[in-house]
Amino acid sequence: MARTANRDANRPAYTVPGLTTEQGAELIVTLQERLNALNDLHLTLKHIHWNVVGPHFIAVHKMLDPQVDRVRLMADDVAERIATLGGVAHGTPGRLVADRSWDDYSVGRADAIAHLGALDLVYTGVITDLRNAIEQAGKIDPATEDLLIEQLRDLEQYQWFVRAHLESSSGTLATADAPTEVRAAKKAVRKSGKSAG
Template sequence: MGIEVTPHYTVPGLAAQDAGSVIELLQQRLHALNDLHLTLKHVHWNVVGPHFIAVHEMLDPQVDRVRDMADDVAERMAALGGVAYGTPGVLVEQRTWKDYSVGRADAIAHLGALNLVYTGLLEDLRALIKTVAEIDPVTEDLLIEQLRDLEQFQWFVRAHLETASGNLTTAGATTEIEAARQSVQ
């Protein structure tokens, strides 16, 4: 897209070039959170089966918190002197992952797929935290708080996928469709 991210000014004590680096990293984070919020609503609307109500009601608080996280990231970008691009076109153009691939399905199948979504998101977030830690401790703190909540959300998802012996029914799955299939076998 060729968007200039180095701000003309930023927060005191942080160089504009460093702020630009953080803004650029946060833009991908904003895309990930906006995508997650929409994916969670998609799952919420398309779950069926005997676990419908439990999963349906579990997801709305996650949606609300993820939307708050996106707002926090966008506001941090603005505080650093940047622009938060939150339109669907920019998200689709700049994201580095494929769209969620499960439609109407059993609630547990969706959770199997959603577990992989959370895994990818959390791995990316941990890498981002390591990168921004060297530049901006305020952004690092914001991201650590989000990591804590997202890990808890994945724990909620995984509790539905765990066997009595402590194994995940989706172990070894590499695609959402594969995870969805494994979770209901």
């Protein structure tokens, strides 16, 4: 019901050639959800960057800055695609908080491995939702689908960078089956403590 209301509120007066305004509206709703996710991810990555501690501090601190920069560019690309389709890109914090379907990142000052464990779950959520958006966009518009696929490749690579810190030599993830960020953080630290000791 809310998705339908958002689609009607976002129905553009015009859109790109070859699409109907209904199709444009559907894409705008999907892209607004991606914009919210990317803006949230950008802030979450900076939060981790500022609050990571421990022996892996500098490696994680420096690893995150290029991710932050790229995610910001992704958000800009999505916002510009919304505008191209005739919509309004909503990028205010209030709109983000009102529209998102997930909770705030739940780890404060913590060891690098703890943050990476939690971040792995964040990336899983963002990537899963992005794959769904790609499927929806692919039914309507190859240009929007292409934009999202390019972002998917980068986000999956960033999750790989994170998971490399959490993976054992046998290929298992320390965060496997963790249902929350806090549990993933605890599992990652516990697993790293066992392998280190």
